[in-house]
Amino acid sequence: xxxxxxxxRPGSTSGPRTSFSTRSPAADKLVRKLRDRHPLxxxxxxxxxxxLAAKAGPISGRTVLLDRGMQPSGIHxxxxxxxxxxxxxxxxxxRIVAFYLPGDVCDFDVFLLAGMDQTIxxxxxxxxxxxxxxxxxxxxxxxxxxxxxxxxxSLTAAAIQRAWTLNVGQRSAKQRIAHLLCELYLRMxxxxxxxxxxxxxxxxxxxxxxxxALTSIHTNRALQELRRDGLLSLEARRLTIHDWPALxxxxxxxPAYLQLSKEPGTSGDSAALG
Amino acid sequence: xxxxxxxxRPGSTSGPRTSFSTRSPAADKLVRKLRDRHPLxxxxxxxxxxxLAAKAGPISGRTVLLDRGMQPSGIHxxxxxxxxxxxxxxxxxxRIVAFYLPGDVCDFDVFLLAGMDQTIxxxxxxxxxxxxxxxxxxxxxxxxxxxxxxxxxSLTAAAIQRAWTLNVGQRSAKQRIAHLLCELYLRMxxxxxxxxxxxxxxxxxxxxxxxxALTSIHTNRALQELRRDGLLSLEARRLTIHDWPALxxxxxxxPAYLQLSKEPGTSGDSAALG
DNA sequence: CGACCGATTGAGGCATGTCAAAAACGGTGG
DNA sequence: CCACCGTTTTTGACATGCCTCAATCGGTCG
Numbered sequence: 330x331x332x333x334x335x336x337x338r339p340g341s342t343s344g345p346r347t348s349f350s351t352r353s354p355a356a357d358k359l360v361r362k363l364r365d366r367h368p369l370x371x372x373x374x375x376x377x378x379x380x381l382a383a384k385a386g387p388i389s390g391r392t393v394l395l396d397r398g399m400q401p402s403g404i405h406x407x408x409x410x411x412x413x414x415x416x417x418x419x420x421x422x423x424r425i426v427a428f429y430l431p432g433d434v435c436d437f438d439v440f441l442l443a444g445m446d447q448t449i450x451x452x453x454x455x456x457x458x459x460x461x462x463x464x465x466x467x468x469x470x471x472x473x474x475x476x477x478x479x480x481x482x483s484l485t486a487a488a489i490q491r492a493w494t495l496n497v498g499q500r501s502a503k504q505r506i507a508h509l510l511c512e513l514y515l516r517m518x519x520x521x522x523x524x525x526x527x528x529x530x531x532x533x534x535x536x537x538x539x540x541x542a543l544t545s546i547h548t549n550r551a552l553q554e555l556r557r558d559g560l561l562s563l564e565a566r567r568l569t570i571h572d573w574p575a576l577x578x579x580x581x582x583x584p585a586y587l588q589l590s591k592e593p594g595t596s597g598d599s600a601a602l603g
Numbered sequence: 604x605x606x607x608x609x610x611x612r613p614g615s616t617s618g619p620r621t622s623f624s625t626r627s628p629a630a631d632k633l634v635r636k637l638r639d640r641h642p643l644x645x646x647x648x649x650x651x652x653x654x655l656a657a658k659a660g661p662i663s664g665r666t667v668l669l670d671r672g673m674q675p676s677g678i679h680x681x682x683x684x685x686x687x688x689x690x691x692x693x694x695x696x697x698r699i700v701a702f703y704l705p706g707d708v709c710d711f712d713v714f715l716l717a718g719m720d721q722t723i724x725x726x727x728x729x730x731x732x733x734x735x736x737x738x739x740x741x742x743x744x745x746x747x748x749x750x751x752x753x754x755x756x757s758l759t760a761a762a763i764q765r766a767w768t769l770n771v772g773q774r775s776a777k778q779r780i781a782h783l784l785c786e787l788y789l790r791m792x793x794x795x796x797x798x799x800x801x802x803x804x805x806x807x808x809x810x811x812x813x814x815x816a817l818t819s820i821h822t823n824r825a826l827q828e829l830r831r832d833g834l835l836s837l838e839a840r841r842l843t844i845h846d847w848p849a850l851x852x853x854x855x856x857x858p859a860y861l862q863l864s865k866e867p868g869t870s871g872d873s874a875a876l877g
Numbered sequence: 878c879g880a881c882c883g884a885t886t887g888a889g890g891c892a893t894g895t896c897a898a899a900a901a902c903g904g905t906g907g
Numbered sequence: 908c909c910a911c912c913g914t915t916t917t918t919g920a921c922a923t924g925c926c927t928c929a930a931t932c933g934g935t936c937g
Contacts, residue, residue, distance in 0.1 A: 416769060419855070424773050426765045438758050440751075446859040447765070477714075484712050484757070490764040491700045491721070495690060498771040498816030499698045502925070533883060542772030547925055549885060581693070585720040776893070807915060821893060823917060 358432025358520040359406055363478040365519065366588060373472045380468060381406055384458040388451055395436055395449040403461035405435040410455025411531055415539065416447050425540040426493065427486075428452075428513065428532075432520040437483040453531045481588075488586040497542045500581070502551040505541040507580035510561065514570060515587055527569035632706025632794040633680055637752040639793065640862060647746045654742060655680055658732040662725055669710060669723040677735035679709040684729025685805055689813065690721050699814040700767065701760075702726075702787065702806075706794040711757040727805045755862075762860040771816045774855070776825040779815040781854035784835065788844060789861055801843035 359381065360374045369377075385408055388394075394405050394412065405412075412429040426447065429435045435449050439462055451457075469476040489512070496508045510530075517528040538548035555561055560576045562569045570576060633655065634648045643651075659682055662668075668679050668686065679686075686703040700721065703709045709723050713736055725731075743750040763786070770782045784804075791802040812822035829835055834850045836843045844850060 414765075418773065422773070424769050426768045438762060441755060441758050441762070441862050446762070446857060480754070481715060483761070484715050487757070487761040487764060488712060488715070488720070490761060490768060491688075494700045494764060494768045494771060495698050497768060499692065499696070534885095535883080544926060545883085546885085546927085550925095553885085583720060588715050808917095809915080818894060819915085820895085820917085823915095824893095827917085 358408065359434070361521065362432050362519055363475075363482060367474065367478040367481060369474055369478060370472075373475055376468060376472060377475060380460060380464065381408065381458040384460050385456050386459070387456050388454065390451055390454050392451045392455075393448060394451065394457065395445055397445055397448050399445060401436065401439045401445065403459040404437070404439050404465060405449065406458040406460060407431055407433050407435060408456040408458055410457075411452040412449060412455060412457075413452055413536065413540075414447050414449045423539045424542070425536065427490065428540065430513070430516050430520065431522065434479070434482060434486075437486065452536065485588050488588065492586045493540075502541070502543050502547050503554050504580050505543065506537060506548060506551045507555060507560070507576055508582050509537065509541055510555075510563075510568060510570075511577060511580050511582040511584075512587065514568060515584055515589065519587075519589060526571075526573075527567055529566060530563065530568035531566045632682065633708070633756075635795065636706050636793055637749075637756060641748065641752040641755060643748055643752060644746075647749055650742060650746060651749060654734060654738065655682065655732040658734050659730050660733070661730050662728065664725055664728050666729075667722060667724045668731065669719055671719055671722050673719060675710065675713045675719065677733040678711070678713050678739055679723065680732040680734060681705055681707050681709060682730040682732055684731075685726040686723060686729060686731075687726055687810065687814075688721050688723045697813050698816070699810065701764065702814065704787070704790050704794065705796065708753070708756060708760075711760065726810065759862050762862065766860045767814075776815070776817050776821050777828055778854050779817065780811060780822060780825045781829060781834070781850055782856050783811065783815055784837075784842060785851060785854050785856040785858075786861065788842060789858055789863065793861075793863060800845075800847075801841055803840060804837065804842035805840045 357378060360369070360378055363369060363377075364374065384403075388410075395401055397416075407429050409431050411431075412433075412435060413425050414427040414429070414435070415423050415425045417423055429449075436445070438445070465479075469479065492508075492512070496505055500508060513530065514523065514528060517523050522528050534545045534548045534552065537543075537552075538545040541548065543551070552563060555576075556563070558575075558579075560570070560572050560579065562571065576582070631652060634643070634651055637643060637651075638648065658677075662684075664684075669675055671690075681703050683705050685705075686707075686709060687699045688701040688703070688709070689697050689699045691697055703723075710719070712719070739753075743753065766782075766786065770779055774782060787804065788797065788802060791797050796802050808819045808822045808826065811817075811826075812819040815822065817825070826837060829850075830837070832849075832853075834844070834846050834853065836845065850856075
């Protein structure tokens with residue numbers, strides 16, 4: 330399995346999987362993720378996709394989806410586009426604690442009625458489905474596997490949050506940026522948005538810095554080093570990985586927390602790769 | 604440090620609540636927390652407490668509950684004592700990403716079968732209930748309110764994790780320590796372990812430093828400042844808050860994320876205090 | 878064309894890390 | 908009761924990674 334690591338550049342596997350999902354091209358990404366770790370019946374997939382599609386609407390960039398103290402209208406599911414969750418500090422600094430990518434559920438905490446303590450806002454123009462909690466709960470009751478799949482999804486989000494805590498606290502600037510980019514790249518791959526070793530990355534250096542607890546200035550210098558090392562390029566809102574193993578090594582990136590593997594032991598991915 | 608203290612100090616409310624729970628003194632803390640935000644029937648409380656009590660066992664300090672890569676035997680619920688979740692880095696440094704207090708569920712991620720990416724270990728001698736997932740699932744199916752209560756509990760854990768990400772990334776050393784101590788103090792209060800403005804805090808300065816992304820040396824200096832300012836004292840494994848409002852102010856601590864308030868708007872706590 | 882936003886560069890300062898070592902503490906055995 | 912030992916806390920001197928402030932440059936859009 331050691332060789333798998335070097336061979337396995339994420340993105341190269343997305344071809345076969347993509348052909349599998351043609352039911353609903355836009356709303357499909359969440360289902361795709363869920364099914365990846367948890368089998369769903371066709372009926373369940375259709376039910377969820379239908380619900381999402383019915384509730385979907387376009388929003389422009391920088392739209393605030395959910396503000397501090399606001400009583401939420403429902404759970405926000407990103408169908409397309411990027412969003413983030415952040416806190417504004419008294420001195421005007423912004424700290425981003427999460428990025429949301431296509432197919433992500435932004436606010437499981439709607440179930441915590443006590444109100445948000447942070448803000449969620451779109452980064453790019455996006456399509457968002459706003460599902461009120463009772464409706465989703467109803468769907469979950471009708472389809473128990475969906476309940477479990479969504480529960481997993483929220484636990485994965487928690488695992489990502491732990492990884493961020495680690496990342497911000499432990500690593501050098503260069504490593505932090507590298508680690509974040511590794512994570513985003515794999516998460517984009519998981520929903521089929523990586524092609525030929527590159528994916529969209531609509532973040533400014535301010536976003537990256539606010540997420541890694543760095544100033545945009547220092548972020549800039551760290552990025553330059555990563556480029557100079559030949560590990561990646563990041564231009565025109567597009568990230569391209571040139572040397573995945575080296576990047577992973579530098580970042581001390583262990584993808585285990587993303588829960589990507591199909592099934593422990595089956596290693597379906599590497600088989601498909603061989 | 605006197606008048607303000609008596610008005611607003613958490614812990615002064617624990618008296619009345621404590622009288623409420625005498626069913627099972629040791630296993631009771633999780634139930635106490637759950638019921639605080641979510642009504643449970645007596646039958647449900649008894650069922651959960653009975654299950655926990657049946658599976659409970661003592662462990663000594665520094666016992667590893669769950670190790671990286673290990674297939675978990677079940678969900679660990681701390682009945683008494685402290686534990687933490689950490690990652691060891693290649694250079695020997697340790698990064699703590701979570702503390703677990705009496706009444707906490709350590710590893711909801713057992714449901715993520717792909718194996719742990721971190722280590723969970725006791726800090727003090729403790730009593731731990733190890734509940735295998737199917738059994739807990741069965742209990743949850745029989746008692747839907749328990750499902751929701753546990754789901755909330757895991758979402759609260761995720762909110763705490765976001766607060767840690769923020770804390771580590773944004774604040775000065777002094778503020779980080781202060782913020783962490785505020786959080787731990789309130790969490791101890793939530794399970795009735797605060798008396799007269801003080802609670803057990805069995806952490807070394809290494810623990811605090813590893814959790815705040817600081818060296819123990821710098822942690823020491825930050826703590827000295829907090830003591831010198833008259834905000835708190837921390838000695839003999841015991842934390843005493845002398846000036847809660849000032850500490851909260853210094854730390855920019857907003858307890859909203861802990862989801863403590865009974866019901867938004869009722870402010871039952873402060874009314875009881877006045 | 879002017880205004881604005883994002884990326885980039887440079888110089889200097891400060892908070893925190895690193896290294897080294899001495900106290901204080903707490904338990905254990907003689 | 909004391910001597911011993913490992914752990915934890917504390918102190919000091921020095922190094923450095925990242926922040927701050929200030930400015931330029933290049934796109935993009937009205």
